[in-house]
Amino acid sequence: MGVLAGFKSRLSGKPTLEQFEKKTIGLPPEEAGPKWVEFAKDHEELKPDDAMYGFRKAAALYRQVGDMKGFVEQSLNYARAAERVPEYAIAGDGFRVAAESQKEGSEQNYAKAGENYHKAGEKAEADRHTTLACDMYAAAADSYERAKDYQKAIEDYLRSTAISERKKHLIRVARDYGKVAENYLRLKDYDKSAEFFLKHAEAETSRANVAYSDGFSRAGAAYVRAGKLDKAAEAYLKHGEFSNEPAYGYRNAAQCYQKLGDSEKAVEYYLKAAEDDIPKGRTFVAAEVLRLTRSVAKDKANIDAKIQETRVPPGFEKAALAFRKTLERELQRKGLPTGP
Amino acid sequence: MAITDEIVDLYSSVLNGSLGRYAGIVGAPAIDLLVKPAIQRAQKEHKFLEAVEVKGGRLAAKEMSVDIEVLKSGFDTLTKALVDSLSYVFGPDEVIAETRKIYGEISKSRQQLIQDAKITKGLPAFLSEESWEEV
Numbered sequence: 001m002g003v004l005a006g007f008k009s010r011l012s013g014k015p016t017l018e019q020f021e022k023k024t025i026g027l028p029p030e031e032a033g034p035k036w037v038e039f040a041k042d043h044e045e046l047k048p049d050d051a052m053y054g055f056r057k058a059a060a061l062y063r064q065v066g067d068m069k070g071f072v073e074q075s076l077n078y079a080r081a082a083e084r085v086p087e088y089a090i091a092g093d094g095f096r097v098a099a100e101s102q103k104e105g106s107e108q109n110y111a112k113a114g115e116n117y118h119k120a121g122e123k124a125e126a127d128r129h130t131t132l133a134c135d136m137y138a139a140a141a142d143s144y145e146r147a148k149d150y151q152k153a154i155e156d157y158l159r160s161t162a163i164s165e166r167k168k169h170l171i172r173v174a175r176d177y178g179k180v181a182e183n184y185l186r187l188k189d190y191d192k193s194a195e196f197f198l199k200h201a202e203a204e205t206s207r208a209n210v211a212y213s214d215g216f217s218r219a220g221a222a223y224v225r226a227g228k229l230d231k232a233a234e235a236y237l238k239h240g241e242f243s244n245e246p247a248y249g250y251r252n253a254a255q256c257y258q259k260l261g262d263s264e265k266a267v268e269y270y271l272k273a274a275e276d277d278i279p280k281g282r283t284f285v286a287a288e289v290l291r292l293t294r295s296v297a298k299d300k301a302n303i304d305a306k307i308q309e310t311r312v313p314p315g316f317e318k319a320a321l322a323f324r325k326t327l328e329r330e331l332q333r334k335g336l337p338t339g340p
Numbered sequence: 341m342a343i344t345d346e347i348v349d350l351y352s353s354v355l356n357g358s359l360g361r362y363a364g365i366v367g368a369p370a371i372d373l374l375v376k377p378a379i380q381r382a383q384k385e386h387k388f389l390e391a392v393e394v395k396g397g398r399l400a401a402k403e404m405s406v407d408i409e410v411l412k413s414g415f416d417t418l419t420k421a422l423v424d425s426l427s428y429v430f431g432p433d434e435v436i437a438e439t440r441k442i443y444g445e446i447s448k449s450r451q452q453l454i455q456d457a458k459i460t461k462g463l464p465a466f467l468s469e470e471s472w473e474e475v
Contacts, residue, residue: 003397228382244377244381245377245424245428247428248428279374280373281373282373282374284370285428285429315367315369316366316367316369316370318365318366318367318370319366319367319370319429320364322366322429322430323366323429326429326430326431326434329431330431
């Protein structure tokens, strides 16, 4: 028996996709769902594209009636059928929605989604569909991230970024650098994480033409964890420079310089932090920062004069005390002296 | 209750839980002062947040009629800004851990809303389920 004859005999008497679609019109979803599963199973081996469509239709119907178990089962079925077609993006979608909807096996399904989106990205790139390729690599990376395979997530974010940079899609470049940084953080590679947080902050700044400070702050924190306090201070200073709340950046930079033994710079930036707090009414914070500055400063008289000017307003004593305790904890954690 | 009201209620409950805890430690006036710039910043980004104010260490929201996605995005910005402000004084580790705990408790009884309105999609990373330890 020839291939075509065998094919015809296996599907003889079975309706085509178009015929079956017409047959199910008007059926209530709880009846139509199982019928579409049956149709898809009949076509699974010989017409995987029809099977994929059938399982997809069934999944949507199960979801419509709130049968989440059926929805997950049919989503996985259409994902597997799509892999055979192959329609990698659809396969990725199937595994992803199954992972999102059911905790059991979620990581494996996310990993499968990642694999399929990655293949979809490669195919789109080969076909020169660059925006689609970028989307697919980013979707793959996001799935790998959820599957806790952070290294693969980084690799696909970088693939996505390489295309975005060529196409000058600056929003995507900025987003993906941030994601790469977060994944290096998860891998505890703090140096790399800081490097990409800086790139993220710079890309955001040039993209939106506004100062962007979050990335600088996170880069500073990652450098602290990497033990590179000089670089951390630089990043924190950028945070101070660009942020609407510069005090935080300056205080962090000052702490780095204090730990590096450069008390002159530490005093300079503690004072800058306090100067930002005073006009914002946070005198209870400024007063405590000045007390701390005094413990580092050589010229204590100058700081004493400033302390005299900055009094904790009545009613804010509790707030000042709470801030002092937090500051002391923060300094102890960083191995710095906590007060005069 | 309309879904938008439920969303406002969810976010307000989380934020009030967090603001209330710190107002208990340092007093409500200090908290009002501390979060004021954050609220103004969020309002600049999302006009509808002008219906929101923090007074006496509590967040109060007037009625607002905006699209769900706009609402979520605005409250995500506001949450991040408020947590940032509180972190400035109480330290990020403490504030993030506390706010995450409050969100965990409040979200338990509102799973349906969280799923229907896809709340977790835009939630600041430090509150979402798959978040990692923040630096």
